[in-house]
Amino acid sequence: MLLAVLQGASELFPVSSLGHTVLVPAMLHWNFDRSDPTFLAYVVALHLGTAIALVVFYRSDWVRIVRALGASVVRGTLSNDADERIGWLLVVGTVPVAIIGVFLEKPVRQFFGSSAIVAGFLILNAFVMFAGEWLRRRSLAAAGGAAVVPLRDFTWGDGARVGFSQAAALFPGISRSGSSIVAGLLLHLSHEDAARYSFLLATPVIVAASVLEIPKLFEAGAHSVLMQAIVGGILAAITAYASVAFLTRWFHSHDLRPFGWYCLIVGTIALGLALAKVIT
């Protein structure tokens, strides 16, 4: 159940869910076989729960975006409609991370799976957020505070750049939402719009990854944890929904620095434990 809450929360908070699912079990000395069908089925249920929560939270946005995209394809032209623009920006931002993710996800994660490396990346994640906030404040000061661009005025190149930035999350310890929010901020979005674009961008990726994993729920041996998987999925969905609701309010008036401090502290402790061979 703790794993479900951890997954639901850390998937959307800019603190790296993958890093946490490596570090927390290591710190708590949970010994489970990550290739076991029962564990894989449980993880699939958690991912599905998170995906459903994101879709439900942004349901009205998605209905408008999908309608606008459909109308645009039928017409064969682009219009000035804000939902249509955001929809195509999401397509432009999703393609690069989908290509990179499909080809590089497994090799990268196999290579960078140890606790010490993950802790190092978590510290790096903190500095990425600190640097992003610092560069943004500097650019706002230079422009006299007039440098904020609304999401509907984002260029296609900007959309693709934010999409590319998500690929950094292939490294366990680097947060997908953290890197994409920082990229959005550096391209002059407000915190609110950067977070909204990041969460909307995350939805197709998380949904597609979850749907592709569904067959694992029906593998031999997986049915023995079906009830636990369903409860875990529901718990992950509730936590993810609460997280995205909290974060969208948070970014009205706050920035990424508290999450940076969190990553720096947890990463430093985990790195210390890993170097002292307390965790592996």
Next chain:
Amino acid sequence: MKPLPIALAVICFVIGALYLAGVLQLGVSHSELGKHHLGHASLFAALGVLALVWGRFSSAPTTRRP
């Protein structure tokens, strides 16, 4: 519809089908060799659909380029 997007879409769909059938193993991690690759197949299917969308846009008379 112009021929280039259609050709691209066909290539993407064929590559996707080859990954799905387990014939194509390019860019697949060692532990996954010899299996069917639903993720790769879905990616190329999606790229094929996007190529067709591009074709639809490029053939429309009043297209405004992004």
